[in-house]
Amino acid sequence: VMKATEAKLLDFLKKSPQFVIPIYQRTYSWTEKEVRQLWDDILRAGQNDDISAHFMGSVVYVEKGLYSISAQSPLLVIDGQQRLTTVSLLIAALASAIGEGEPIEGFSPRKLRNYYLLNPEEEGERHFKLILSQTDKASLISILKDAPQPKEHSIRITENLKLFQELLVGQKEDLETVCKGIAKLMVVDISLDRDQDNPHSFSRV
Known part of the structure; x- marks a missing residue:
């Protein structure tokens, strides 16, 4: 079942067609403290060849399409939206910070955007790979389209993007470490069988 x-x-x-955050979940809420913690973990993993992986926790989802006719069925995220959103913001900021070039294999701006x-x-x-809910949704899409933020925008999304942009400026002589660290991030990928499991019985983190 699971x-x-x-x-x-x-x-x-890369392999997931799309993640959708259900409307009943709370919105994106990571604070500067949590973002900086992830950043520190990424730099630590990126700088140290003895660290082969950094676990970020799990992503729990249900396939949204009742009948999976196409491989493009969106995944309904039950747990993991905070991590998925934060990493998406980091990748968007990194793609801009790199500008041109490819600090390590697979990390050109074009690949970062088109794969992840x-x-x-x-x-x-x-x-878009990640569809959030409420004001988070429009804010993330604006970032990915490189468009101005809507009047009703998500403070957490815009502030955390800005924080990543600032952190990347401070790291601009060594973006390779950031790329290496991101490449070491691991998750536990947990898919639930739609018919067997009721997602409402899971914690809404």
Whole structure:
């Protein structure tokens, strides 16, 4: 009924067509403290060849399509939205910070956007890998489109993006370490069987 596998976060993002945050979940809420903690973990892993992986916890989801006719069925995220959103903000900021070039294999701005943030061949909402709820949704989409923020925007999303941009400026002589650290992030990928498990019985973290 429940499948749990360890996965590199980047591989997991790359293969997943789309994550959708259900409307009943609380909105994105990570504070500066949590963002800085993740940043420190990424730098520590990136600087140290003895650290092979940094576990970020689990991502729990249900396939949204009742019948999986297409492989493009969105995944309904039951747990893990805070981590997925924060990493998406970091990748968006990193793609801009790199500008041109490829600090390490696979980390060119184009690859970062097209593997982990966007579905380049899709249109409309399907173009985006992560669909948040409420004001978070419009704010993240504006960032990914490089468009101005809507009047009703998400403070946490915009502030955490700004924080990553500032941290990356401080690290601009060594973006390779950031890339290496992100490549070491691991999650436990937990998929629930839609018919067997009621997602409402899971904690709404």
